[in-house]
Amino acid sequence: MIQVEGVRFGYPGREVLDGVELSVAAGELVALIGLNGCGKSTLLRLCAGLLRPAAGRVLLDGDDLARLSRRAAARRVALLHQSAPAVPGMTVRGLVRQGRYAARGPLGMLRDGDDPVCARAMADAGVADWADRPVDSLSGGERQRVRLALALAQDTRVLLLDEPTTYLDLRHQLEVLRTVARLRHERGLTVVMVLHDIGHAARFAERIVALRKGVVAADGPPGEVVTPALLAGVLGVAGRVGRDPEGGWPVCYPDHPLEFDEGLAE
Numbered sequence: 001m002i003q004v005e006g007v008r009f010g011y012p013g014r015e016v017l018d019g020v021e022l023s024v025a026a027g028e029l030v031a032l033i034g035l036n037g038c039g040k041s042t043l044l045r046l047c048a049g050l051l052r053p054a055a056g057r058v059l060l061d062g063d064d065l066a067r068l069s070r071r072a073a074a075r076r077v078a079l080l081h082q083s084a085p086a087v088p089g090m091t092v093r094g095l096v097r098q099g100r101y102a103a104r105g106p107l108g109m110l111r112d113g114d115d116p117v118c119a120r121a122m123a124d125a126g127v128a129d130w131a132d133r134p135v136d137s138l139s140g141g142e143r144q145r146v147r148l149a150l151a152l153a154q155d156t157r158v159l160l161l162d163e164p165t166t167y168l169d170l171r172h173q174l175e176v177l178r179t180v181a182r183l184r185h186e187r188g189l190t191v192v193m194v195l196h197d198i199g200h201a202a203r204f205a206e207r208i209v210a211l212r213k214g215v216v217a218a219d220g221p222p223g224e225v226v227t228p229a230l231l232a233g234v235l236g237v238a239g240r241v242g243r244d245p246e247g248g249w250p251v252c253y254p255d256h257p258l259e260f261d262e263g264l265a266e
């Protein structure tokens with residue numbers, strides 16, 4: 001469903017991705033991990049068609065994203081950004097309705113009353129009770145769940161989530177991750193999400209993809225790739241890895257940060 005083929009990308013004066021190869025099948029739930037600044041958000045933006053690769057290509061169901069308009073891409077892929085544009089005073093319902101733009105177009109947006117897809121997105125993200133509240137009156141964690149509702153309102157088969165648990169307390173982190181896992185099962189969604197918490201990645205994703213130095217450094221099921229070598233080589237941390245006694249998924253016990261020339265330079 002998503003194929004990233006030899007993608008290179010940089011910003012002026014800064015190379016970020018240097019030949020990324022990644023293939024995500026329909027219905028997979030993939031966690032993308034890596035150090036700050038390694039290019040995770042950049043890769044998601046390339047997969048959403050918001051950036052164009054300098055070399056290589058990103059295919060969506062076989063179609064080159066570079067040939068699709070932004071709006072056509074937005075009908076097929078939704079990206080939860082870290083910063084959703086919040087117009088001062090805009091209500092939660094008003095912001096979430098913006099997620100319907102790609103599907104409806106400007107005229108449809110004007111005509112619409114309440115859109116059932118928006119109502120469902122707000123219910124799924126647990127924000128329906130705040131529908132009439134201004135987004136700028138919400139706490140950081142509450143806003144993060146509104147961002148999830150905005151992405152869900154696009155009603156796409158592919159969901160790209162950039163740190164969906166940021167700002168959330170532990171309970172709501174688990175709630176959001178369980179919601180994503182449930183929606184993926186119920187609606188057959190394909191999900192790629194950036195997670196900094198390797199424990200959550202190991203628990204919720206069926207596959208972990210690690211970015212390092214512009215390329216995919218590890219790719220596989222959590223039970224295989226989450227090892228002390230991954231903690232050291234990709235996350236720059238010395239630590240141990242055990243197993244959840246009931247669920248069997250890997251559990252990490254991080255100990256201390258490594259110097260950059262210890263584990264990371266290997």
Ligand SMILES: Nc1ncnc2c1ncn2[C@@H]1O[C@H](COP(=O)(O)OP(=O)(O)OP(=O)(O)O)[C@@H](O)[C@H]1O
Nearest residue numbers: 011012014016034035036037038039040041042043
């Ligand atoms: N618009 C931009 N212009 C210039 N450089 C940028 C821009 N956006 C990102 N970068 C740089 O590109 C690199 C990759 O950024 P990106 O946001 O993809 O990393 P990330 O892995 O998502 O990081 P984090 O874990 O901190 O969110 C970083 O060095 C960043 O400073």
